[in-house]
Amino acid sequence: MPRKAPSQEELEKRKIISVNAENVSDVTSTDYPGHWPGEDHAWDLDFFRSNLRIEFHQNDPLLASFSLIGVDASIANAFRRIMIADIPTLAVETVFINNNTSVIQDEVLSHRLGLIPFRGSREGLDKFLKWWKRPADGADPNNSYFDYNTVKLSLHVECTFNDDAAPGETDPTRLYHNAHVYARDIVYEPIGRQDRYFSGPDAIAPVHPDILIAKLRPGQVIDLSMHMHKGVGSDHAKFSPVATASYRLLPTIDILxxxxxxxxxxxxxxxxxxxxxxxxxxxxxxxxxxxxxxxxxxxxxxxxxxxxxxxxxxxxxxxxxxxxKVKLGRRRDHFIYQVESTGQWESDAIFLEAVAHLKEKAMRLEQQVVNMVR
The missing domain is CATH 3.30.1360.10 (RNA polymerase, RBP11-like subunit)
Incomplete structure (x- = not known):
């Protein structure tokens, strides 16, 4: 015979992970069928809807903090992993160096350029730009670059003496022109139809123009061009839309x-x-x-x-x-997220996109299961 349904107090108690002086206990999830004899914990959509809540604590373009309440840790972690690894962004993929006489080696300079986050029209990034496919061996690589899959940038900076510098001046930024090369020195060169989507305030540009790329001295030059492509964080961290995406469980403190x-x-x-x-x-x-x-x-x-x-x-x-006198714990179904955007996506939009990605993955899995049964 099914035993008496648990009280609300008992259900709340089951949601707490106990934090003790030397260990952590009650860590196993208990909301699964058969875990509690005589109780039915089969997944129910209406029950899930009634318990699911999202509460924002901070919502700025580059930083969002919010609580996701009423889900299992597997779902919460899936959102975190998708935000880090599956949401596409633009980043420098190929660097064509014509001249580099700075003290930074070509490969280090290319790596620094690849890590600079860029922003642009949301519509252009989502709907116009497509994935770039690497050409087959022996194929002409020029036939793989188009306005819908490649963004071209250039960087040409030469350091020269400043004839107007004051006598005895020791600050390189006043002694020389272009002593420091910044991200704002990168120039976007629209091709084809790109100017329809990326122009004016929506033009592709570094999120943070004051990122220092290199330091030059008179006679040193950096002259190069770059190709940007769409990518995801699972391929390379430079494509990740977040600087950090983490969560922690809500702490509980009971004074007994x-x-x-x-x-x-x-x-x-x-x-x-x-x-x-x-x-x-x-x-x-x-x-x-x-x-x-x-x-x-x-x-x-x-x-x-x-x-x-x-x-x-x-x-x-x-x-x-x-x-x-005190009991510490954490609530197992209350996840406090901290999402810091690199600037190409707004921080709250990253989470919404992660939800859409998880939904798409679930639909693909459902179709694969149906095909397998057939």
Whole structure:
């Protein structure tokens, strides 16, 4: 016979991973069929919809922080991996060096150029530019470069003396012209129909124009051209749309018995600023028996203000005076994401694109399973 359905308190308890002084326990997911005898945990769309939530904490073009609540760790990690490795961007793939007399070797210079993030029209990047295919051995490579799969850039900088420099000047940027080569010195050269999509404020340009590429001295020259192609992070990190894409589980802090006075102040110092607050014991609390606040009116007591700020250092568990008074944990279905865009995609759009990619992967898998059964 099926046993009695678990209470809401029991269900919430199952979602907590216990963080102990020496180990972490209750790490196994429990929302699968057969894990709890007599309980049906088969996946249900309506139940999933009612529990799924997304809460944004910060949403800037280059940085987003949000909570994804109500999913399994496998799904949360799939989104993270897709954001890093599967969302396409543009990056320098081929560098044609005509002249490089700087102190930076050709291959190092090419690598630095490949890591510079570029921005451009979202419509042009998504709908106009297609994948570039490497030509077959023996084929003419010029027949593989078109306006819809290749973006051309050039960089021509020569360092010369500044005749107007003040006597005794020692700053190279004032002594010479073009002593420093920056990303803003790269010139976009539209070909074919590209000017329809990439012009004016939507032209392809470095996200951060002040990225230092090289330092030159009089007589040194960098003269080269570049081809940019679409790629994904699984091929090379330069194509990844994110600088970082990570998540962590929501920390939980339960104060089991009152922590008052000097102990409360010490307890607050065990956590990052803003996690624990100190409040004064009220007269009503001090008058109640059995609360632990008897006769402590006006003294500071420790309360949890914002557990999300906690880094789960477990510092409080090292002190004997807090033993048995606090319980630390993490919520297994609450993932706090931090997504830092390199600039070609807006940070929140990266996550939405990851959702679309996962949906497409699931549809392809479904079709493959159907074909296999047939």
């Amino acid at each position: 018995s009152p922590i008052v006075g000097a102990d409360a102040e010490k307890f607050a110092r065990c956590f990052p600023p803003g996690v624990i607050a100190l409040e004064k014991v009220t007269r009503a609390e001090a008058a109640q028996r059995g609360t632990g606040y008897e006769g402590r009116e006006g003294e500071p007591k420790a309360v949890v203000r914002d557990a999300m700020r906690d880094t789960v250092s477990r510092e409080c568990l090292r002190h004997d005076e807090f033993r048995g």
